[in-house]
Amino acid sequence: MTSAAAAGTTTGARWYAWLLVSVAVIALDQASKAAMLKAFSPGEYKAITSFFTLVLSFNTGAAFSFLAGQGGWQRWLFTAIALGATLLIVGLLRRGRDAWYCAGLAFILGGALGNLWDRLQMGAVVDFLLFHWRGWFFPAFNVADSSITVGAALLILDSFRHRRAPVTVARDDATQPGGS
Secondary structure: OOHHHHOOEOOHHHOOHHHHHHHHHHHHHHHHHHHHHHHOOOOOEEEOOOOEEEEEEEEOOOHHHOOOOOOOHHHHHHHHHHHHHHHHHHHHHHHOOEHHHHHHHHHHHHHHHHHHHHHHHHOOEEEEEEEEEOOEEOOOEOHHHHHHHHHHHHHHHHHHHOOOOOOOOOOOHHHOOOOO
16 A cells, blocks of 8 residues: 555545545435425425424525625626636546545535536526524525535645644754853
């Protein structure tokens, strides 16, 4: 076993395997959205617990409905951003690194492409998971959004794992005061 394999790094020969993680995220995202579209009408909801509700909603904007009220141009802006991010992420995956880093990228890629598919097919992203507490409501989201969040968290955790040890300067006692 090579030292790269022992350290958990991803070699160039296996980078594409992380694309399968992205494909799984897309499949789960699209299957959950299809189930919601079949079972609910727009705006229809069903309380599951006192703090969680399923609700079918459509977001023409980005996170937290950013730019949702615009005239439709934002659809193409977010499409371009998703396509640019896809190219960047695939390039980063090809370089490889350790599993945390590649998993984070794969989750982000799958989530971005899952939402891109909605945007291209319907002009809006299907959201349906709604958490709330005592009159406070977190904006509805979906599996793709969750995957992007998990991916970002993995990248953040990975960045802490690779902090460098403090640099120590070697001392030559002969050049220091009191040295021989």
